[in-house]
Amino acid sequence: MSVKLTGLLKPQPTSRLLLEASAPSTAPAQPGEGQADHQEPGTALLPERRLQARVDVAIPVQIESKGGPHQARTTDLNVTGASLRLLAGQPALGADERSGRLVLRLLLKQAVPPIPASASGDVSDLTVPGEIVWGGLDGTEARTPRVGIRFLHDSANVQCTLAELVGKLLTFCGQADDRPDMVQxxxxxxxxxxxxxxxxxxxxxxxxxxxxxxxxxxxxxxxxxxxxxxxxxxxxxxxxxxxxxxxxxxxxxxxxxxxxxxxxxxxxxxxxxxxxxxxxxxxxxxxxxxxxxxxxxxxxxxxxxxxxxxxxxxxxxxxxxxxxxxxxxxxxxxxxxxxxxxxxxxxxxxxxxxxxxxxxxxxxxxxxxxxxxxxxxxxxxxxxxxxxxxxxxxxxxxxxxxxxxxxxxxxxxxxxxxxxxxxxxxxxxxxxxxxxxxxxxxxxxxxxxxxxxxxxxxxxxxxxxxxxxxxxxxxxxHSKRKPALREFWRAHLDHTRHLLNVSAYWHLLEQVARLAGPLERGERVLDPGCGNGELGLFLLTQQAYRLRGEPGPKFLPPQYVGLDFVPSALTSVRMNLAQAAAEIRDKSPATVMAHPLLTTTLLVADLDSPLPIHDNHFDRIVCNLVLGYLQDPLFTLREFVRVLSPGGKMVITSLKPQADLSHIYRLTTQQPGQPEAIEAARRMLLRFGTIKQAERDGMFHSLTRQEFALLLFASGAVQISIHSAFDDQAYLAVAEKLPR
The missing domain is CATH 3.40.50.1820 (Alpha/Beta hydrolase fold, catalytic domain)
Structure with a gap:
């Protein structure tokens, strides 16, 4: 039998996308030097930086606000919000109503196109709280008021109902490109x-x-x-x-x-x-x-x-x-x-x-x-x-x-x-x-x-x-209710308590700390999604080594704030930091321990909701391997920018879509005499396998470099740079807030 062998030509390499960017923009990023001016099919994004599809559906909406009732219809809808057009003759929402909480009743039985019935054959109306995030007039002669609504539901039932509703309406059959030469x-x-x-x-x-x-x-x-x-x-x-x-x-x-x-x-x-x-x-x-x-x-x-x-x-x-x-x-x-x-x-x-x-x-x-x-x-x-x-x-x-x-x-x-x-x-x-x-x-x-x-x-x-x-x-x-999601992450954190034993993860934190800049003047550091508090432990150790080299009151300790929506994780953080501080105290000279190493505050909060923090409060924000698991990454990034002080810096990491942590496991097993590190790497590999399965089921979304950059641009961040990290398994973004 003869076998024909053919070589496949390799595409010419192009420069990495958006390695540096210096100005905020809501427009799609322009190609970098040497980069092709087109996008490959399947990687091009439609103009939707929230990474959540919108469905075109007209649903009558009754709005209850401080100024009284209003009537509107949705023009599009997604899991986190909707665009509304007020009906003819309806007054625009006032300033008080724009800043306050609204109650919206979605009359689903009157939707156009009709919403498919559930297995029980019933389509029920839905009541959900919300807030206005933008407003304006449409481009028609009537100049009808339009508003953008962000849902503020804290009910697991409402969250799942919205996810199921959007899932039923998500059908696409035809062209997103109306060019006549494109096949249907x-x-x-x-x-x-x-x-x-x-x-x-x-x-x-x-x-x-x-x-x-x-x-x-x-x-x-x-x-x-x-x-x-x-x-x-x-x-x-x-x-x-x-x-x-x-x-x-x-x-x-x-x-x-x-x-x-x-x-x-x-x-x-x-x-x-x-x-x-x-x-x-x-x-x-x-x-x-x-x-x-x-x-x-x-x-x-x-x-x-x-x-x-x-x-x-x-x-x-x-x-x-x-x-x-x-x-x-x-x-x-x-x-x-x-x-x-x-x-x-x-x-x-x-x-x-x-x-x-x-x-x-x-x-x-x-x-x-x-x-x-x-x-x-x-x-x-x-x-x-x-x-x-x-x-x-x-x-x-x-x-x-x-x-x-x-x-x-x-x-x-x-x-x-x-x-x-x-x-x-x-x-x-x-x-x-x-x-x-x-x-x-x-x-x-x-x-x-x-x-x-x-x-x-x-x-x-x-x-x-x-x-x-x-x-x-x-x-x-595959959408999970919030309690189930909290349990998912609790189990994940329980199995990854010893990540600091994995040298690749420690090197990741070193890279994060280096790019975040020195902490010498009592800077306030927010760690959203702190998990088991690895960043806090790293900062504590780093400060101890720094004071050993230069003892005295030269440095003010960082003010570390860890934030997570799993209460048991914060309990572990508190215990881990106390234990680590005690071990450092026993092994360090008195000149080191004469000064505090780290002040710590821990908060229970959900990154999918507004942060319970005042504007312009933090000098640094470090969000490590969390962003791709959030419901609305753009909303969370905008919250980060809001609470970041002018000129402050944030460092954010996210696993790459093609991340393969078995590479890190193999590197760890090649290090002799470290059974604890090997076991920690094995547990890490197992838990990230669970996350990868959830991602493949649509629960989570690992960001591409382009998506990461577009989200940071849309959040209002500036001076954006994106690097490879974690043995090339993650992206690391550094960005700042515009100084006053």
Whole structure:
């Protein structure tokens, strides 16, 4: 058998976005020097810096204010607020009403378009408190007053009702770009039950130009991915005449039934079989293409070795040697499992699963190593295209080449991708080149005449709109009530009490402290989302070392204020700081302890609500690995700017979307004689696996560099710079407040 090998051209690198910015702006950031003046599909943002989708819906609203009742209608709505247009003849809201609290009654039964009924068949009106954040007149001749409302609900029931309401109304089918040369794309949610009663959630994508008998492409998302990760690929395929069916695995992240903890490769195999059955029922005359990524590529290889209904298999960065991938990610979990059962919950390839269930299934069902993959490949009759990342330790191109050599089919082709690419979302620019190549390959095979005319490019804005809709729908589906969210973070903090034992985390705090600037004159430092108080402990230690070098009353101690919405965390902070101070006192000379090291205040407060702090109060704000987990990051950043003193500085960190903390775990295990550090790193990896799963389910959102910068601009901060930190797993932003 001959195998054709093709290289994939690497896109030219561009300068990093928004490394420095010197002026506040509410306009989208301009490209930096050497940066392309366009955005890749799927990464372009519609003008919505709150990172929350708005739905266009007209809901009658009765407003109760100090000045009396008003009548209005919503023009758009999201989970945190709404835009209202006062009805004709209604007076504008006065100054007292603008600064006061309003009560809004949303008459949901009269909404246009109608709101889908719940399972009980009832649509109830909703009462929610709010405040005005902006006001003005619309651009019509009538000059009707309009206001922007921020909801101030403190009820978990109201919060969940709003999330469910927005989720029901989030549908997008068509164009966000009205250019006549752009092909019209159509997306539709579908779901069905498998033979054992599990619900599979999917999305059908197509265009008005797609022929009924055109090929149907099934996109099986990789391990740790959802159907939303493949909107860009689906859009390119749909724009070029294919029907596309994207789905979420059961027992996995996404919208299908089941919990990630119960994930197995056999379950993924059964899901793919159920999707193939569905595809044959819905489009019996269409040839079927299966596109599968990373671990799912291995699953598809086994499925199609026995199931011959597929005309083409495309494997994207497929993991052909599971044991080697696990070893590269963290450790040889298969050997560990064989030596001792009872592994329990563990982090595998970035997400937490029942280790015993997952690994026993992989071994028993023949997924565990390269030899079992080669045995499946020998039985494969389907033509196959492999796209392998050259520098990726998970996928290992040499293993892919061995699998290709064992294939009996004469139609096999390998494309090599420069650099590592575990998952499509890891590198948007690299992903776009891959998406275009995959679409072109499918075109050449099924539409050879059309392919010679070139690839049809879908609208980037349409792709971005569809991604946003699906992300917000997932967020609404998985939204947690505030008590459940508080319990989630309490458990997280309980398992990460010893983060300071991890050297990479200590180095992160050193970088934060260095960029925040010296603390020598009694500066007031706010630590919002302080967790277990690691920053306070670091500042305490730092002050002790400083006074050892220069004893005397030269330095005034910083005034540290820790703030968190988990009361038990603040209790731990108080105990940790007291214990650390006692240890420093026992080990330090009297000249050091003659002066206070740190004054401490701890407050219970929710960062999704207005901070209980006066304006212009703090000299420094340090918010560490919190921002991406907030309901409305822009609101919180504006609160930070409000309480920051003129000329004050804030340092904010956020994990990158593609963060992989197994790298930090491996570095820690390589340090001899530090069992406490290794255990702390293991717990960190496990808990961040839980957070990553919640992020994949839409609960949280890790900020890209561009999103981070846009939010800081919109907050009113100036002198913004963004750096890499935490062994390249996080972004670190430094910004200031305009001096008087």
């Amino acid at each position: 794309l159509l997306s539709q949610q579908v779901e069905w039950l498998t033979g054992d009663g599990r619900r599979i959630a999917a999305c059908q994508d197509g265009s008005l130009e797609s022929h009924p008998g055109a090929p149907l492409v099934i996109i099986a998302p990789g391990y740790g991915e959802t159907k939303t990760d493949y909107v860009t690929l689906a859009s390119y395929l749909a724009a070029n005449g294919f029907h596309v069916l994207r789905y979420d695995h059961t027992n996995h992240v996404g919208e299908s039934d089941g919990e990630m903890a119960e994930a197995t490769l056999s379950s993924m195999n059964q899901d793919l079989g159920a999707v193939l059955d569905y595809a044959n029922r819905k489009r019996p005359t269409s040839p079927i293409v299966v596109i599968a990524a990373n671990v799912t590529g291995r699953v598809a290889l086994k499925r199609l070795a026995q199931d011959h209904r597929v005309a083409l298999l495309v494997v994207l960065t497929g993991i052909m040697d599971l044991q080697a991938a696990l070893r590269a990610h963290q450790e040889d979990s298969i050997v560990t499992f064989l030596r001792s059962a009872g592994l329990g919950m563990m982090n595998l390839l970035g997400l937490n699963v029942d280790g015993d269930r997952f690994l026993s299934d992989a071994i028993k069902e023949g997924y565990a190593d390269l030899l079992t993959t080669i045995e499946d490949a020998k039985r494969l009759q389907t033509p196959v295209l492999f796209f392998a990342a050259e520098g990726d330790p998970w996928t290992q191109p040499d293993a892919v080449k061995k699998v290709l050599a064992s294939l009996q089919t004469h139609e096999a082709q390998l494309y090599l991708i420069p650099d590592a690419l575990h998952r499509l979302r890891d590198n948007p620019r690299q992903t776009l080149a891959l998406v275009r190549l995959v679409a072109s390959c499918c075109m050449e095979r099924f539409f050879p005449d059309r392919s010679r005319k070139g690839l049809v490019e879908p609208s980037p804005r349409t792709i971005a709109a569809q991604i946003r809709v699906e992300q917000e729908r997932a967020r609404a589906r």
